[in-house]
Amino acid sequence: MGQMEPRPASAPPRTDWTVDELLAIYETPLLDLIDHASRVHREHHDPRAIQRASLFSIKTGGCPEDCGYCPQSAHHAEVKLTRDKIMDPAQVVGAAREAKAAGASRFCMGAAWREVRDGAEFDAVVEMVRGVNAMGMESCVTLGMLKPHQAERLAEAGLTAYNHNLDTSPEFYGRIIGTRSYQDRLDTLAVVRGAGIKLCCGGIIGMGESNRDRAALLQMLAAQTPHPDSVPINTLVPVPGTPMAERPPVEPLELVRMVATARIAMPNAQVRLSAGRRDLSPEAQVLCFLVGANSIFAGDHLLTTPNCEEDADTALLRAIGAHP
Ligand code: SAM
Ligand code: DTB
Ligand code: SF4
16 A cells, blocks of 8 residues: 555544555555654654653462463463562552652553452552542553443542553464453453543564554554554563563564554554563664654563663653653
8 A cells, every 4th residue: 555644633533444454554665654654643642742651560470361471370380470469559559659750640550360359459459549540640450351330430439541452463362362352352441431431452562473463453453432542562571481481572663663553543542662662772762752652661660570771761751852
């Protein structure tokens, strides 16, 4: 497909992209793709506005799901990870306060759960959400599958967004995860939307999927109506002891293509450079910002793995003239 003119910023974003269209965009000669995506980005966003989100694990390890990439799955007994109980809400809110002081505007809390169960642990999560909101930060949680009454409780507590990733294409999904289906994921997304909570939904590249799988993931994300408010693009962090420990690293220009195609498909979304950013050079990150990434996970760790050095991030964001 040739160069397409960006749609005017006022037009409602398309939810009917086809896999073939997105694959053609993904495979566009790189200079044209960069130009196309950065024009779409500048039409819809201030390109210097980069959000900093902080990520915090409120319940680590021992997850009953078998996601092949994830160090927190109890199926990967080789992973050296201690299993923790849920954290104390006061401690979590304290961490959010520190993250805010370091410049984060969103605080994301992750639990290694298959699904939410009613009871004391979920009550604690609701308390964390209230505490984070009370500090004037955006709040996000990722807790696995969710039922409508639980989504309602989170909405009442003021939750900004719920993270639940589709991770990859429907076709490739079964090669990565066996304990729940793609449809389970889509059902949870519908529950979140039904409660009026914003969706944070993205995926991972570097698990052995094809370009078509990447396009198909973006097609599924862009078919969500409305589009996810934020789209985390993770590159696989290969953790020793997981089935994906030996996967070769993603070529950074492939990530640039993925970010660019996500930006073109979902012009209003916040596209977040997520796991794997630590392995990118400043130059590769700048290219990602140029083609549409406008959010990062800041802070020295993700959930169980290290993230970029805070000082390096500060220098990079200063160099590009970024503001929150
Ligand atoms: N248990 C919940 C769930 O699966 O929805 C929430 C936590 S889970 C760790 C959140 C997301 O982290 C996954 O959907 C996946 O996209 C990402 N993730 C986990 N391990 C990763 C890895 N090793 N590399 C890149 N992304 C990873
Ligand atoms: C997302 O898409 N990426 C984040 C967040 N949502 C929860 C998680 C990345 C996890 C990377 C591996 C780890 O640190 O355990
Ligand atoms: Fe559990 Fe989430 Fe990790 Fe899958 S990605 S094993 S559901 S924590």
